[in-house]
Amino acid sequence: MRSSLLPLGPPVSRDRIISSFPKWYTPDACLQLKEHFHGQVNAACQRRNTGTVGLSLSKVVVVGDLYVGKTSLIHRFCKNVFDHDYKATIGVDFEIERFEIAGIPYSLQIWDTAGQEKFKCIASAYYRGAQVIITAFDLTDVQTLEHTRQWLDDALRENEPGSCFVFLVGTKKDLLSRAACEQTEVEAVHLANSMQAEYWSVSAKTGENVNAFFSRVAALAFEQAVLQSLERRSSSQPQVGDGDLIRMEGSPSDTQETKRPSSLGCC
Numbered sequence: 001m002r003s004s005l006l007p008l009g010p011p012v013s014r015d016r017i018i019s020s021f022p023k024w025y026t027p028d029a030c031l032q033l034k035e036h037f038h039g040q041v042n043a044a045c046q047r048r049n050t051g052t053v054g055l056s057l058s059k060v061v062v063v064g065d066l067y068v069g070k071t072s073l074i075h076r077f078c079k080n081v082f083d084h085d086y087k088a089t090i091g092v093d094f095e096i097e098r099f100e101i102a103g104i105p106y107s108l109q110i111w112d113t114a115g116q117e118k119f120k121c122i123a124s125a126y127y128r129g130a131q132v133i134i135t136a137f138d139l140t141d142v143q144t145l146e147h148t149r150q151w152l153d154d155a156l157r158e159n160e161p162g163s164c165f166v167f168l169v170g171t172k173k174d175l176l177s178r179a180a181c182e183q184t185e186v187e188a189v190h191l192a193n194s195m196q197a198e199y200w201s202v203s204a205k206t207g208e209n210v211n212a213f214f215s216r217v218a219a220l221a222f223e224q225a226v227l228q229s230l231e232r233r234s235s236s237q238p239q240v241g242d243g244d245l246i247r248m249e250g251s252p253s254d255t256q257e258t259k260r261p262s263s264l265g266c267c
């Protein structure tokens, strides 16, 4: 099982409350084009019937070359700080960020890994059990984009096939002109599609798209966790009497517009 139980804490801050499904960055490389939570998830949340999801956390692993800005991205999101000085991550580090999604408490455990080759064997020991893999590259350094495929393959190797959401994130957006950014994005979107990843451009320095990006990560991970919990319960219990939570496979309202790989098997 990939999640562990958390104690209940104080209320989450306002910008961690997600009530409507957060939007994608670009429709050209996104995991889901829908604008609402899955019908079953909405129903389960309204009834506070999400099993242990409200007490659990999902593991997010951030990988990519050294100096691309993985730590800066996480620190901007979790601590709202930005440091110009480079301090290489040694091995791994993690932050826990709490959300309230559709009224249900939910947390992400965000693992920051070292990009330096000499720490790779330490970091890769922590890839296992990821629900989300974020592969980061520096928008100003195209070589780091080329390396993302290898980082992703390494992270996927430690996880069940089809069990992870994958994001490709271009960092340091503030350092490029709009035109230069758009040019790199064409290549990145192309690669994201081949990785079955969702694409985002962000800046840890200005904070541009950082909260929106992690809200999207949290919502997708949360929705999947609720669906998996419902699926587990429906397969272990007789379905009579649970008719409002169990829908026939292929229900049209929920399968339309869904681009997530079918191997995730939740909707």
Ligand SMILES: Nc1nc2c(ncn2[C@@H]2O[C@H](COP(=O)(O)OP(=O)(O)OP(=O)(O)O)[C@@H](O)[C@H]2O)c(=O)[nH]1
Pocket: 064, 065, 066, 067, 068, 069, 070, 071, 072, 073, 083, 084, 085, 086, 087, 088, 089, 090, 113, 114, 115, 116, 171, 172, 173, 174, 175, 202, 203, 204, 205, 206
């Ligand atoms: N201008 C700008 N600089 C950034 C941004 N993000 C990170 N940096 C800078 O890039 C350098 C590397 O950032 P880190 O976050 O430490 O990079 P990292 O990927 O964690 O590196 P490793 O831990 O060695 O793998 C630092 O000097 C940061 O200040 C950004 O969005 N804009």
Ligand SMILES: [Mg+2]
Pocket: 070, 071, 072, 087, 088, 089, 112, 113, 114, 115
């Ligand atoms: Mg780092």
